[in-house]
Amino acid sequence: MQASARNRFAGTISAVREGAINSEIELTTPGGDVIVAVVTQTSAQRLGLAVGKEAIALIKAPWVMVLTDEGGIKLSARNRMAGTVSRLIKGAVNSDVVIALPGGSAVHAVVTNDAVAELGLKEGVAATALFKASHVILGVSA
Amino acid sequence: MQASARNRFAGTISAVREGAINSEIELTTPGGDVIVAVVTQTSAQRLGLAVGKEAIALIKAPWVMVLTDEGGIKLSARNRMAGTVSRLIKGAVNSDVVIALPGGSAVHAVVTNDAVAELGLKEGVAATALFKASHVILGVSA
Amino acid sequence: MQASARNRFAGTISAVREGAINSEIELTTPGGDVIVAVVTQTSAQRLGLAVGKEAIALIKAPWVMVLTDEGGIKLSARNRMAGTVSRLIKGAVNSDVVIALPGGSAVHAVVTNDAVAELGLKEGVAATALFKASHVILGVSA
Numbered sequence: 001m002q003a004s005a006r007n008r009f010a011g012t013i014s015a016v017r018e019g020a021i022n023s024e025i026e027l028t029t030p031g032g033d034v035i036v037a038v039v040t041q042t043s044a045q046r047l048g049l050a051v052g053k054e055a056i057a058l059i060k061a062p063w064v065m066v067l068t069d070e071g072g073i074k075l076s077a078r079n080r081m082a083g084t085v086s087r088l089i090k091g092a093v094n095s096d097v098v099i100a101l102p103g104g105s106a107v108h109a110v111v112t113n114d115a116v117a118e119l120g121l122k123e124g125v126a127a128t129a130l131f132k133a134s135h136v137i138l139g140v141s142a
Numbered sequence: 143m144q145a146s147a148r149n150r151f152a153g154t155i156s157a158v159r160e161g162a163i164n165s166e167i168e169l170t171t172p173g174g175d176v177i178v179a180v181v182t183q184t185s186a187q188r189l190g191l192a193v194g195k196e197a198i199a200l201i202k203a204p205w206v207m208v209l210t211d212e213g214g215i216k217l218s219a220r221n222r223m224a225g226t227v228s229r230l231i232k233g234a235v236n237s238d239v240v241i242a243l244p245g246g247s248a249v250h251a252v253v254t255n256d257a258v259a260e261l262g263l264k265e266g267v268a269a270t271a272l273f274k275a276s277h278v279i280l281g282v283s284a
Numbered sequence: 285m286q287a288s289a290r291n292r293f294a295g296t297i298s299a300v301r302e303g304a305i306n307s308e309i310e311l312t313t314p315g316g317d318v319i320v321a322v323v324t325q326t327s328a329q330r331l332g333l334a335v336g337k338e339a340i341a342l343i344k345a346p347w348v349m350v351l352t353d354e355g356g357i358k359l360s361a362r363n364r365m366a367g368t369v370s371r372l373i374k375g376a377v378n379s380d381v382v383i384a385l386p387g388g389s390a391v392h393a394v395v396t397n398d399a400v401a402e403l404g405l406k407e408g409v410a411a412t413a414l415f416k417a418s419h420v421i422l423g424v425s426a
Binding site: 018020021022023024036062063065066067068070071074076077078091111112113114115116118119132133134 | 322377
């Protein structure tokens with residue numbers, strides 16, 4: 001598969017919770033990270049999502065928020081990955097921020113330049129990527 | 143209506159499934175394309191969404207993922223539209239990719255330049271636009 | 285907390301509706317604006333979201349759509365804020381649009397330049413920011 005999504009994580013489905021419209025799926029990566037996705041129940045059935053099945057999680061870079069300090073706040077977003085900024089490409093409006101994770105992978109986020117300035121984002125700075133479960137697309141072998 | 147969303151599709155509601163919090167709505171375009179949206183049940187009621195009603199679907203360009211090869215992977219995203227790249231405007235970080243569809247309409251996606259390079263996106267290349275049901279905003283006549 | 289999200293609104297939770305997978309939360313700001321968020325029920329429990337609790341809503345700028353004329357259309361997106369464009373920074377592909385709200389706060393949206401041209405967005409123009417409940421991240425004091 002060739003997809004534009006900058007973030008792709010492979011793992012094994014470790015939990016499935018079904019609702020009337022949406023299902024919540026947990027994917028555990030080989031490194032032990034847990035990614036939570038909310039997909040429609042129709043998709044969950046069509047893809048045969050079940051505990052033990054291998055799957056990938058795709059997340060577009062603009063769907064990722066960057067935090068440098070959680071300072072006493074708990075956020076509702078289910079997915080977070082902490083690392084260090086390893087690359088920053090600045091455009092006129094947005095910047096592409098890459099956060100290297102301890103396990104060797106990386107997360108891409110597209111944030112506004114205002115945010116880059118306000119958070120002092122640059123190579124070497126500790127940062128956390130945050131994204132909602134409803135922003136994750138899951139894939140399985142056809 | 144004047145809205146910034148680059149993608150707008152008109153059609154007739156062909157299915158409604160209600161849950162406790164969210165409702166899943168299917169819109170069928172005159173060309174036979176089916177667009178699936180997840181909106182809150184409160185919105186579905188406020189808009190009077192029901193089978194047979196005319197509606198529009200709005201999708202912002204950054205919510206659209208681009209695929210050039212699905213290579214043996216099934217993805218959870220409910221909406222996909224296959225066509226040919228007809229325009230590509232490149233910024234410092236992002237590119238605006240327009241995919242012309244067989245029926246004469248087009249889909250806009252904003253993807254990172256890294257994705258453009260990796261997928262070899264350029265005019266004339268076959269590409270598929272993919273977006274989640276939860277990223278679709280529906281509209282009806284007031 | 286230091287977060288990249290350009291939009292942050294503080295308020296008090298005024299309603300909670302629980303579903304099997306998702307919960308719908310209403311936040312009322314001191315100025316009387318109501319922001320609706322859909323988060324997973326697991327998040328709602330983990331954060332202890334309940335009526336009367338103080339919370340913040342975070343929304344990334346690319347998740348915000350801009351309208352200049354609602355012209356007889358009702359849209360499903362639960363959140364809308366009307367104001368006046370107070371700043372516009374144009375890149376090669378996207379523009380960062382700031383809409384000043386009557387109460388003194390502002391909403392940021394990232395939209396394509398095509399949209400800026402089509403809607404005639406510039407300083408002083410009346411505009412409405414629109415975003416889906418499923419695109420709001422909630423936060424509470426830890």
